[in-house]
Amino acid sequence: MSAARHLLGTPGTGVVITGGASGIGLAAARALAEVGRPVALWDINAEGAASAAQEIAQRHGVAAIGLAVDLRNPQAVAPAAAATRAALGSVGGIVHGAGTALQTGIGGVTPDNFDAGMALHVRAVIELVQAFIDDLKAHPGSAVVAISSINAWFGNAMIPIYTAAKGAVVSLVRSMADELGQHGVRINALSPGMIDTPILGDMRDGMEQLYGPRIFAGRFGRPEEIGSVIRFLLSNEASYITAAEIVADGGLRHSQRP
Numbered sequence: 622m623s624a625a626r627h628l629l630g631t632p633g634t635g636v637v638i639t640g641g642a643s644g645i646g647l648a649a650a651r652a653l654a655e656v657g658r659p660v661a662l663w664d665i666n667a668e669g670a671a672s673a674a675q676e677i678a679q680r681h682g683v684a685a686i687g688l689a690v691d692l693r694n695p696q697a698v699a700p701a702a703a704a705t706r707a708a709l710g711s712v713g714g715i716v717h718g719a720g721t722a723l724q725t726g727i728g729g730v731t732p733d734n735f736d737a738g739m740a741l742h743v744r745a746v747i748e749l750v751q752a753f754i755d756d757l758k759a760h761p762g763s764a765v766v767a768i769s770s771i772n773a774w775f776g777n778a779m780i781p782i783y784t785a786a787k788g789a790v791v792s793l794v795r796s797m798a799d800e801l802g803q804h805g806v807r808i809n810a811l812s813p814g815m816i817d818t819p820i821l822g823d824m825r826d827g828m829e830q831l832y833g834p835r836i837f838a839g840r841f842g843r844p845e846e847i848g849s850v851i852r853f854l855l856s857n858e859a860s861y862i863t864a865a866e867i868v869a870d871g872g873l874r875h876s877q878r879p
Contacts, residue, residue, distance in 0.1 A: 626656055627656075631762065634711040634760050634762070635710060636653050636714035637661045638650045638663065638718060640719035641660070641661075641687070642664035642669030642672075642687070643666070644844055645851075646664070646719070647844070648843075649848040649851040649852065653848075653855065654680075657681075658714070659684035660677060660709075661705040663701055663705075665691050669687075672687070698745075698748050698749065712753050712760075713762060715750065715757075715766070720742050720768065720783070720786075721741065722780050722783040723780065724779045724780055724824070730781060738783065738785075741786075742790060746794075746797070750801070758805070762856075762857050762860070765801070766810075766855060767793070768812075769812040770783070771812050772784045773791050775874075791812070791866050798863045808864070809866070810866045811850060812869070812870070814869065814874065815841045815873065816842040816843070829841065834878060836876065842869065
């Protein structure tokens with residue numbers, strides 16, 4: 622391994638990745654395993670998480686486990702954390718990528734689906750850190766990445782719960798960075814743009830027509846490109862980056878193209 626690749630793999634502690642069975646979460650898990658970091662893939666899709674973990678372990682020779690976890694249920698975190706420690710040993714990284722983009726408009730928002738969305742996207746960031754706080758403090762170089770979205774800044778009539786939650790993630794990260802920094806733990810928000818992942822669902826074609834011509838990079842992003850950013854933010858190469866929102870959107874947020 623080259624010196625640069627080695628640095629991207631430091632610290633070598635295990636990483637918990639929520640939403641790890643597909644999309645950005647899976648891409649992050651593969652990128653981290655490629656430089657030798659053990660990974661735990663948490664996902665509501667039990668079969669997908671287990672299959673992805675097995676593939677990663679076989680390909681990269683690192684410890685990997687896939688666990689069925691529904692982060693809307695706060696009682697699910699503690700047993701998953703215990704199973705993760707048993708499988709990986711040290712844990713020094715968290716990536717919170719699990720999420721949904723429920724299309725409701727204003728009229729379709731209910732107390733139940735609003736609370737579920739905020740629990741999954743926002744509350745889970747706190748619960749994950751609470752579950753692993755002693756691990757993070759114990760291992761120099763520990764870091765957390767919470768996935769937000771450029772929709773935290775854009776208006777989108779279809780997905781108000783998702784938009785509100787992603788905006789909250791950015792603000793929450795800034796608050797948490799203050800306390801975590803006192804223990805040598807970094808936390809950052811990562812806001813992807815239009816990335817080809819399953820979360821786009823049946824919105825993809827419409828979004829490509831709407832946003833495609835505006836993206837400076839000329840295309841939607843690939844999950845692997847976001848996975849590489851996550852790997853960097855969790856590494857010692859990013860040792861002076863905390864409380865930041867990193868935007869990886871091919872230039873879309875700054876575009877004034879029609």
